[in-house]
Amino acid sequence: MNPYNVSTPARPWWKTTQAVLGVLALVALLGAFSFSLGFLMMIAAMVAVWVLPPWRRFVRLGAAFGAFVLLTVGAGLGGQLDSSGTEKTDAKTRDGSGANAEVASSPTASTPPKTADYTGKPLDEAEKLARSAGYTTVHHDAAEENRAIIVRPLWTVCFQKVNTAVNTIDFAAVNTAEPCPEQDGGPLPWPKMPDVVGATYNTAVEDLKQAGIDLARVTLDDVYLDIDAPTAEEAAEDGDEWRVCFQSPVKETKVTSATTVHLDLGKWTDADLAQRCPSAKDTTYKFPANDPAPHPDPDPDPDDDRHNSTTVGGGSTGGDSVGTVHPGSFCSSPGAAGVTEAGTPMVCGSGSDGRNRWHRA
Template sequence: MNPYNTTPPPSSRPWWKTTPALLGLLALVAVLSAVSFPLGFLVMIGAMVAAWALPAWRWYAKLGATFGAFFLMLISAGVSGQLDDSGPDKSVAGAQDTDDKAVGATPSPTQAKVPELTDYTGKSLAEAEKGARAADFTPGRHDASPGDRAIVVRSAWTVCFQTADTTAKSVVFAAVKDGEPCPTKDGAPLPWPTMPDVVGDTYNTAVKALDQAGIDLDSVTLDDVYLDLEAPTADEAAEEGDEWRVCFQRPDENSEVTPTTTVHLDLGEWTDADVVQKCPAKKDTTYKIPAGDPNYGGHSDSDDNSTTGGDSSTSSGGSTGGGGVGVVHPGSFCSPAGATGVTKKGTPMVCGPGSDGRDRWHSS
C-alpha cells in the first residue's frame, strides 16, 4: 500500500438508490393498488418521485418509469374492481331515512334495516355489481352462454340470471354481451332469431315475416334480379310492396341471424302488363319483358337475355305512334323512339335508346 496515496476509495451506491430497488417499488404499486386504491395512489406518487431523484437514469427512462407507475396503478385497480363506486347506495339510504322519519323515531343499531339485494336481471352488469356491494354482498360473474367468454368491460354486459346466497352474503351474476338474447337457462345456447323462408313472397309479406322472426329490418339490403332495372330503396319497395317479389334470399331458411348478419333480398317486379311474371333461374340473367315489346314474338314465357319477333299493338309498355301512351314503367321496352308517357307517380318519361341499345322508357 502506498502510504502517500490520500485518494479515498470509491464508495458503493446505497441499495435504495439502485435500479432493482426502483423496479421493486413499481411492482409494489401494482400489488397495493389491487388491494387499496388510496394506498396504491400514495405509493405511485412515491415511485414517481423516486424515479427522478434516486437512480442515475437518463431523462427518457425516468419519464417512462413515471408513466409506468401511473398505468400500473390504473390497470391493477381496474382489474380488481377498486375503481368501482362501492359507496353506499343512496337510494337505499334515502328509503331508510324516509321510513325513520315516518315513524318519528331514531333507529338504534339493532333496529337498522339490512339492505336487501335487488333483482338486477336485465340491468347492466356494472350496475348490478355496484348495487350488490352496496347491499354488503360479494359479487361474482360469468358468461351465461356456453362460450365461457372472459368479462372485461362489465358495462357492456347485461345480467340474465343472478344466484344469491344470503347466508354467505354473496351473489353470482350470469350475463351476456349487450344486444345478445338471454338463453333459456344459465349455460344454454343463445336463442338467435332464425331466417324464415320468404322466397316467392311479396315484399310487404316478406317484411312482416322478418319482423315477426325478430330480425332487425335495418340489417336488410335489397337488390334487383333484372339486368334492366335498378334496385329499389326500402321506401320505394314498400310503396309498391305487392308488385315486388322476393326471388332469392340470403341467408337460407333456418339460418341464425346475429347482429353481424346482413340479410339480402333479391327482388323482381312485375304487374299484369308484363309477359314474364316469374323469377329468373338465377340473378342477372334475364330481362324483364313487358307486354307490347316490339321485339318480343308473343311467347308466354322466356328466359333468354334478348328476344326477336313480330310487331305488337299499343299497350302500357309501348306504342306504335309518336304521341303519348299514358302510364308506363321505367326501363320497359318501348316504340317508337320519341314516344312519351308518365309513370304511376306522374314522372314524365320518353322512349329512347337504353344502355343495351334498345329503346326503353326513361325520364325525359
C-alpha cells in the first residue's frame, strides 16, 4: 500500500473553518441586539479561533482581533454603545419614575407648592414667615387712601397676591384698628352711628353692637347736676331705668378708630314725677331739693318760728333738720342736718370743690 495514497480523515464540522467564521459572524449579529451577549460570543469566538481550526499563529491573532472589531461594529449599528441614554433609561426604570420623573424634575413643568394664607396676621410677622418660605415680599395700603406703611407691626394683612413665577408676595394691609375693605384699594367700611336717643341703655347697647361699634369706645355721662356718671357695669345693672338723652356723634356719622362715642344718660322709674330728658345737659337736678337757688315760701308767716331761718336747697340755717338728703348733693346752709334713706346722719358743709355738699356727720 502506498502510504501517500491514504486519505486524510475528515475533521468534525465544528472544527472547520466555516464553523469558526460562523461564530465570528454571530459576534457581530448578537452584538447588534445586546452588547453583553455579543461580548460573550466574542470570548467564545476567540477560544474557537485558537482551539478548533488548524490556522497559523498570525491568522489566529488576526481572527481574534477581528472578533473584537465585529463586536464593536455590531454594537454600534444596533445602538448599544449609547451608554448615556441606556444608563438614564435604566436609572429611571430602577427608581420607578420613568418619564413622569423627568417631567417632575423640570422646574417649568412642576406644580408650585401651595402658599400659606397670611391674611389676618400682623404685617411684619406675615413678611417674616413668607421670606422663610422662600418668597420676596412687598406691601401696600389696602385702603383707597394709598398711605405709606411705616410701622409694620401696627398693620394687619387683608389681602395677598402671589406671583409664583418670581416667588413674590404682595401684601395689602390696613392699620390694626381698621376694618379691611371689601376689595383691595376699596374704601374702609367704617360702621355708622345709629340713633339711640330715647332708648334705654340696654337697647342702645344692642343697637351699637349690631352697628359694629366697639363698646370699649363708648363713654357714659349723666345729664343731671347732682348725679355722678354711672360706670358701664352700673348702667347695665339698671339698664331699663337709664335712658339715652343725648348722643355724640349724631346718627349716620362714620365711627372711625379715632371716634369716641358719648352717651348722656338720664334715669327715672315709674315712681318719679319727672320721666323725661331735660332740654339740655347739666341744667337739671335729679332731686330738686339739691338746687342751691333760693325757693320762696309760698305762705310766709312771720309769727312762725320755722321762718326765722330760710330753707334753701334742702338745707336750713340755724342747724334745723331738713329730713332725707342724698350724700354728695349740693346744700345751701352750712350746719344743716339731715339723714339718708338708710338713716345715716348727714350735715351740710364745704366739699372738696369748695361748694356746700351733704356729707356724713
